[in-house]
Each structure stands twice: as C-alpha cells, then as structure tokens.
Amino acid sequence: MSATLLTGIGELVTCDEAWGGGPASSADAALGILRNAALVIEGTRVAWLGPAASAPAADTRIDLGGRAVVPGFVDSHTHLVFAGERSAEFAARMAGEPYTGGGIMTTVAATRAASTDDLRAHTRRLLAEMTASGTTTVEIKSGYGLTAEDERRLLEIAREFTPETTYLGAHVVPAEYANERAAYVGLVTGEMLRACAPLARWIDVFCDEGAFDEAETRRILSAGIAAGLLPRLHGNQLAPGPGARLAAECGAASLDHCVHLTDADVHALRDAHVVATLLPGADFCTRGPYPDARRLLDAGVTVALATDCNPGTAYITSMPLCIALAVREMRMSPAEALLAATLGGARALRRDDLGRIAEGASADFAVLDAPTHLHLAYRPGAPIVAATWKAGERPKRERALV
Ligand code: NIG
Ligand code: FE
Numbered sequence: 086m087s088a089t090l091l092t093g094i095g096e097l098v099t100c101d102e103a104w105g106g107g108p109a110s111s112a113d114a115a116l117g118i119l120r121n122a123a124l125v126i127e128g129t130r131v132a133w134l135g136p137a138a139s140a141p142a143a144d145t146r147i148d149l150g151g152r153a154v155v156p157g158f159v160d161s162h163t164h165l166v167f168a169g170e171r172s173a174e175f176a177a178r179m180a181g182e183p184y185t186g187g188g189i190m191t192t193v194a195a196t197r198a199a200s201t202d203d204l205r206a207h208t209r210r211l212l213a214e215m216t217a218s219g220t221t222t223v224e225i226k227s228g229y230g231l232t233a234e235d236e237r238r239l240l241e242i243a244r245e246f247t248p249e250t251t252y253l254g255a256h257v258v259p260a261e262y263a264n265e266r267a268a269y270v271g272l273v274t275g276e277m278l279r280a281c282a283p284l285a286r287w288i289d290v291f292c293d294e295g296a297f298d299e300a301e302t303r304r305i306l307s308a309g310i311a312a313g314l315l316p317r318l319h320g321n322q323l324a325p326g327p328g329a330r331l332a333a334e335c336g337a338a339s340l341d342h343c344v345h346l347t348d349a350d351v352h353a354l355r356d357a358h359v360v361a362t363l364l365p366g367a368d369f370c371t372r373g374p375y376p377d378a379r380r381l382l383d384a385g386v387t388v389a390l391a392t393d394c395n396p397g398t399a400y401i402t403s404m405p406l407c408i409a410l411a412v413r414e415m416r417m418s419p420a421e422a423l424l425a426a427t428l429g430g431a432r433a434l435r436r437d438d439l440g441r442i443a444e445g446a447s448a449d450f451a452v453l454d455a456p457t458h459l460h461l462a463y464r465p466g467a468p469i470v471a472a473t474w475k476a477g478e479r480p481k482r483e484r485a486l487v
Contacts, residue, residue: 089126089477090143095151095456097122097134100428100441112420115428116458117441124154126448129476134442152471153457155423157221157449158404159430159440161249162341162362162391165208166239167229169195171396175370184371186295186323188397189229189257196229196239205242211394212246214402219451219470222430222439224391226289228253233277240284249434251287252314254278255297255305270301274308287338288314292328299327306335315435321345322367333357339389339433343376344368355386360433363425364393365410366401378415389429390422409465419462448477 097119104117123140125133133141174188196204208225215223225243227250230236236254243250254273262269288309292302296319306316316335320328322342329350332340340354341362354361361381368375381388390407393399401407404426411422431440438447452472453460460469472479 086127087145088132088143089145089147090123090140091126091147091149091154092123092137092140093148093150093152094122094124094137094154096120096153096458097124097442098153098155098423098458099134099443100156100424101443112418112424115424116420124442126474126477129448131442131444131446131448133444149452151456153453153455153460154442154450155219155453155458156427156440156442157451157473157475158219158426159222159434159436160215160220160391160394160404161224161339161389161430161433162364162393163223163225164228164393164395165211165223165225166204166227166242167192167196167396168199168204168207169396170400174397178371184323184373184398186257186291186293190260192229192396193231193259197232197235201238201242204239205245208242208246211402216473216475217470218403218405219473220404221449221451221473221475222249222434222436223247224249224251224287224434226251226253227281228256231256231259233272233280236277237280237284240281244284248286250285251289251317252278252281252285252309253289253291254281255290255301257291257296266301270304273305278308278312282309282312282314285314287317289317289319291319292331293320293322293326294324299331302327302331303335306331310335317341317433321350329353329359332359338435341391342367343381344374346377351381351384351386354381355384358387360387360389360429362389362391362433363411363415364391364399365415366399366407367393369410369414370399370401375415378411378417382417382421387429387432388421388425389433390425391430391433405461405469406465409462412462419459422462423458448474450474
C-alpha cells in the first residue's frame with residue numbers, strides 16, 4: 086500500500102486528548118494541537134502523525150506550507166434530499182413572519198413531483214458545496230416524501246451518498262391526513278416503516294409545537310426501535326416540550342435544536358448521555374433565539390454542531406459558518422465550537438472512527454488556508470478550506486452543472 090506524507094502542517098488539530106497540553110482551558114487541551122507537524126496516510130487511514138522533524142519516509146510527499154489541518158467536519162443533521170426552494174418564505178420571515186413548520190408541505194409537493202435523477206443531482210450538488218467547506222461525513226434524513234413510496238425513494242438516494250441515513254416519516258402530518266392524525270401515525274409506524282427501515286440506520290421525529298406530540302413521538306420511536314433503527318430526535322426548537330425527556334427516556338443518540346430547555350431537560354440529557362446537537366444556522370435563518378450553549382457545556386452535556394441543511398429553516402452547507410455563529414452568537418469558545426463540529430458530530434452519530442485525527446482513524450481532514458483553526462470563526466464567509474481529504478483521498482470538488 087503506498088504511503089503519502091503531508092508535512093509543513095503549521096498547526097495540526099487532532100481532537101485527540103493524547104496530544105493535549107494545549108494552553109488554557111480544557112477544550113483547548115481537548116483539541117490536542119501539534120505544531121510543525123506531519124501526517125502519513127496509508128490507504129483510507131491515518132498511519133502516523135507527529136512532529137515533522139521525525140516523520141518517516143513515504144512514497145509521496147506534500148508540503149502544506151504552514152497551513153492548519155483540522156479533522157473533517159461531521160455534519161450530523163441534514164435534510165439534503167429535496168426539490169425546490171423557499172426564498173419567498175425566508176424573505177417573509179426577515180420581514181417579521183414567524184417560522185411555524187407550515188412551509189414543509191411546499192417542499193413535500195415539489196419533492197414528490199421531482200424525478201429521482203433530479204433529486205440525486207441536486208443532492209450531489211449540495212454535497213459538493215459541503216465537501217468544499219471541509220465536511221467529510223454527512224447524515225441525511227428523509228422527510229419530504231411522507232408517503233411510503235416517496236420516503237423510501239428519498240432514502241434510496243441518501244444511501245448512495247452516506248451510510249448515516251435517517252427515516253423521518255414523522256416530519257409533519259401531511260395535508261391529506263390533516264383530519265386523520267392517528268391514521269398517519271399508523272402509516273409511519275406500519276407500512277412506511279417497513280418500506281424504509283432496510284435503508285436507514287436512524288429514526289427521527291419532529292417533536293414540537295405544530296408537529297408531533299409526546300404520545301405520538303413515543304409511539305413512533307418505539308416502533309422504529311423495534312424495527313432495528315436507532316433513535317434521534319428534533320425537539321425543543323419552537324417551544325418548551327417533551328423532546329429532551331423523551332430523548333433521554335428512549336436512549337436517543339442526540340436531541341437536535343435544543344433552543345427551549347428547562348434545567349431538568351439539561352440534566353436529563355447529561356445523565357442519559359444524549360448529545361445536544363445545536364443548529365445555529367436554523368436560528369440565524371429563522372431569526373429565532375439561539376440555544377443556551379454555555380448552560381449545556383457547563384452542565385457537562387456533549388454538544389455537537391450541524392448545519393440542518395434544508396430549504397426552509399437553514400439553506401446552509403457550510404460548517405465553518407456554523408462554527409462562526411456558535412462562537413459569535415452562542416458564546417462557545419473557538420475550541421469548543423471546533424470540537425462540537427468534529428468529535429461532537431461523531432458522538433451524535435455514535436462513530437468512534439470519525440471526528441479526530443489519530444492513527445487508525447479514517448483519513449478525513451480539512452486543510453485550511455490559514456495558520457490556525459481560529460480563522461474558522463475569525464474569517465466568517467471566507468473560502469477558508471483549501472482542500473478536503475476523505476478516506477485518504479481528495480474528493481473531486483467540481484460542481485455538478487445539472
Ligand atoms: O430541522 N424542524 C423541522 N425540520 C426542519 C425544517 C424543515 C423545513 O422547514 O423544511 C428543521 O429546521
Ligand atoms: Fe432538521
């Protein structure tokens with residue numbers, strides 16, 4: 086197997102405490118920063134890392150000229166497979182309209198009407214944007230089909246791009262079931278689940294005001310778990326509610342949004358080891374309040390950051406933007422935000438092989454056009470990622486023109 090040596094790394098952020106000893110706070114130490122470092126890749130894995138001066142010989146040598154290298158971002162919450170766009174809804178929100186989730190049916194109609202080839206091409210295009218901004222792992226939910234056939238179709242497409250697929254038949258009750266909620270829950274836990282479970286790793290429910298209530302959510306998650314899926318949950322985005330309690334009760338990997346939490350919710354998440362996935366892009370684009378990240382971190386909850394990429398609340402593919410928002414708007418330190426975007430995302434997906442740069446881990450990382458990871462938050466909007474490596478290779482970054 087041929088080996089590639091990357092050297093001239095001004096700052097190598099490993100997210101591996103074994104390399105800790107960084108300055109000041111424990112989040113800084115947890116970044117495990119090595120300066121003047123080198124990295125050897127063999128096949129899809131990291132084979133060696135350490136000081137450049139003691140790097141072993143390799144078949145190919147690439148000098149990164151003092152740039153910083155960080156683990157590839159793990160975007161653990163997206164709704165990438167959809168058709169159409171909702172810019173008019175965004176403009177209305179910027180003029181003062183609240184977000185209610187009502188626009189989801191607009192996207193459902195466009196998605197049902199789209200061809201599979203068009204949906205696939207659009208998903209690929211969004212993934213190309215993500216790769217260009219340093220993302221190496223993406224979770225993709227269904228949720229814009231809301232029939233057994235359409236939900237399955239979205240998961241088939243998602244599956245072509247990632248093993249981290251999530252069945253979200255319980256996104257909203259579609260218009261045609263408006264007066265028959267129980268029948269829709271029956272579909273989601275019956276025929277639709279049977280069609281989708283073989284294509285998904287996870288089950289998710291939008292448990293919030295205007296979406297699914299506590300009893301419905303419990304029933305849907307239980308059915309998914311019985312079908313072999315792992316639970317995760319949208320909750321506490323629009324209003325206080327049962328999301329955090331349910332996430333803890335059913336052993337969810339993650340509760341996503343977390344804007345409206347009580348102290349008891351925070352403690353329940355911590356005690357049940359549920360990752361709190363924060364989606365500042367959604368709060369930014371809905372002009373909603375941000376979650377209290379400091380309260381979660383100070384209580385000892387593991388925090389992840391993700392884009393929530395979707396056409397309604399967050400048409401965002403950039404994890405560096407989410408890091409910048411987390412630092413500026415949610416008072417996370419740059420170290421906390423970078424950890425949440427890498428290791429935190431890996432924990433939210435229960436993946437030990439991702440989110441850090443370590444011997445034996447997948448060779449997934451982003452080379453920054455910057456001397457330090459601080460530039461992720463310090464230069465918002467700049468094309469800060471010079472190169473993205475996924476499983477030991479540089480994926481093609483050309484944008485699909487379809
Ligand atoms: O995570 N909150 C529910 N679902 C998405 C929004 C979906 C939409 O508006 O199309 C979210 O924000
Ligand atoms: Fe979402």
